[in-house]
Amino acid sequence: MTESVTTPQTTPRTPTEAVVRINGLSKSFDGRLVLDQVDLEVDRGRIVSVIGQSGGGKTTLMRCVNLLERPDRGTIEVAGEVVHSDGRTVCRDLPRLRRTVGMVFQRFNLFPHLTAVENVVLAQRKAGIPEQEALERAVTLLRRVGVAHRALGRPEQLSGGEQQRVAIARALALRPELLLFDEPTSSLDPEATREVLSVMRELAADGMTMLLVTHELPFAREVSDHVVFVDGGRIVEEGRPDDVLDNPSRARTREFLASYGTAS
Amino acid sequence: MSGLFQVPWSDYRPDLVDALWRTVSYTVVSFVGAVLLGLAVALLRLSRAWPARAVAAVYTEVFKNVPLLAIIFLTYFGLASVGIRLDVFTAGCLSLVVFYAAYLSEIFRSAISGVHAGQTEAGEALGLGRAGIFGHIVLPQAVRQALPGTNTMLVDLLKSTSLLVTVSAAELMSEGRLITSATFRALEVYLVISAIYFALCYPLSQLLLLLERKVRAGIPLSPWRRRRLKAARVLLASAVEADMKAGAV
Numbered sequence: 283m284t285e286s287v288t289t290p291q292t293t294p295r296t297p298t299e300a301v302v303r304i305n306g307l308s309k310s311f312d313g314r315l316v317l318d319q320v321d322l323e324v325d326r327g328r329i330v331s332v333i334g335q336s337g338g339g340k341t342t343l344m345r346c347v348n349l350l351e352r353p354d355r356g357t358i359e360v361a362g363e364v365v366h367s368d369g370r371t372v373c374r375d376l377p378r379l380r381r382t383v384g385m386v387f388q389r390f391n392l393f394p395h396l397t398a399v400e401n402v403v404l405a406q407r408k409a410g411i412p413e414q415e416a417l418e419r420a421v422t423l424l425r426r427v428g429v430a431h432r433a434l435g436r437p438e439q440l441s442g443g444e445q446q447r448v449a450i451a452r453a454l455a456l457r458p459e460l461l462l463f464d465e466p467t468s469s470l471d472p473e474a475t476r477e478v479l480s481v482m483r484e485l486a487a488d489g490m491t492m493l494l495v496t497h498e499l500p501f502a503r504e505v506s507d508h509v510v511f512v513d514g515g516r517i518v519e520e521g522r523p524d525d526v527l528d529n530p531s532r533a534r535t536r537e538f539l540a541s542y543g544t545a546s
Numbered sequence: 547m548s549g550l551f552q553v554p555w556s557d558y559r560p561d562l563v564d565a566l567w568r569t570v571s572y573t574v575v576s577f578v579g580a581v582l583l584g585l586a587v588a589l590l591r592l593s594r595a596w597p598a599r600a601v602a603a604v605y606t607e608v609f610k611n612v613p614l615l616a617i618i619f620l621t622y623f624g625l626a627s628v629g630i631r632l633d634v635f636t637a638g639c640l641s642l643v644v645f646y647a648a649y650l651s652e653i654f655r656s657a658i659s660g661v662h663a664g665q666t667e668a669g670e671a672l673g674l675g676r677a678g679i680f681g682h683i684v685l686p687q688a689v690r691q692a693l694p695g696t697n698t699m700l701v702d703l704l705k706s707t708s709l710l711v712t713v714s715a716a717e718l719m720s721e722g723r724l725i726t727s728a729t730f731r732a733l734e735v736y737l738v739i740s741a742i743y744f745a746l747c748y749p750l751s752q753l754l755l756l757l758e759r760k761v762r763a764g765i766p767l768s769p770w771r772r773r774r775l776k777a778a779r780v781l782l783a784s785a786v787e788a789d790m791k792a793g794a795v
Binding site for chain 1: 662664665667668670671672673674675678682683686687690764771774775777778779781782785
């Protein structure tokens, strides 16, 4: 397959341009601070992994990027446009923002009443892509993630790994500029985890921009350009994967990594 | 047994066909109305605005706890006594609609709220608007959930049209009463009338069970979906073919 379906159809930009720029992000749920003054940037073509304990705010941080969660303070910029600022949604075209940002969920969240191929077609049709083109793209993507043979199956007939790969195809269908992965392998067995990680590895090799919340530290080390350790709603430490994972400078990071056995 | 069937049924056939047609009309019109009103009430009940929820809750509780016969008398005789004269078909359908909408709204509400929140989120993340999420994601899944209860209600509604005999609605039961008063053969007449109801309801409920099974098995029912899946099948087959050619080279 030669067609690269992940390449965004935008004009090439400077390599250091940030697809996501988050400044001073804070968010509370029922008076409990889950994000506290977080800054984060994801440059085009880069892969940033967010690690940390459950309940530390990683997922909330990621969900703020496509405004599934609305922060209380701080600004979020996506693809050069401020979308949220100090508790106000500035972005007037929310669907368009969300088509710029693809998202893959921990529990797949495929539409159970539709076949795999229809799952990938639905949002394309709603975005105005013609039927035949949407179908062709869906088939191409399902082949790319290795589940074309299951294209006419419904989610309940697919294994976990197959479902998550369909979900990745679905997220890619709108040619997003950025993919968000929210613990994509946390509900998978080791075999399925390998399948999904290998698809993500290929996306990474293709230059897809990705923001990834993960517990797969070896994978984070392997594919990431940048690793962020979040704890108690704050970024405790960040940097190159080798530095953060092998040579952490903060005691809290060391403690977290130790709880994983050895990080590698 | 020769003494049992003495009514000249062939004389009554045109009237019975008329009555049967009227029973079906009451059923279809009332059921469509009840589904629409029930869906509206269910959506109000799930609304974020509490006054909407309160109105819907009061509606549901009132009509669930008043007998259908009382509602029929209220709409036909009660309203007429204050100058609102509805013809018997309108009054009959209205009664059935408001009564069954209350039950259906409960079925729909639990079906809609039973759709996992992650489904809505996935729709949002894909840039679908509220209407798109409801129409393409929540509603189809809710329909699956609601189908068994809704089907029960449809058969129940058909049988309840017989209560309209009290306002002489000219449906099957009314016709039965008419024939009885002309022939004085109550047992024979009502056995036949019951048999006709059974002949309507049994195939209907079996058909609905079949529909439930098909929907649960994910068999595409709309021609529109079938066309999409057919086109997908063609694309997949040609992709496999291309792969085999590439492999053979």
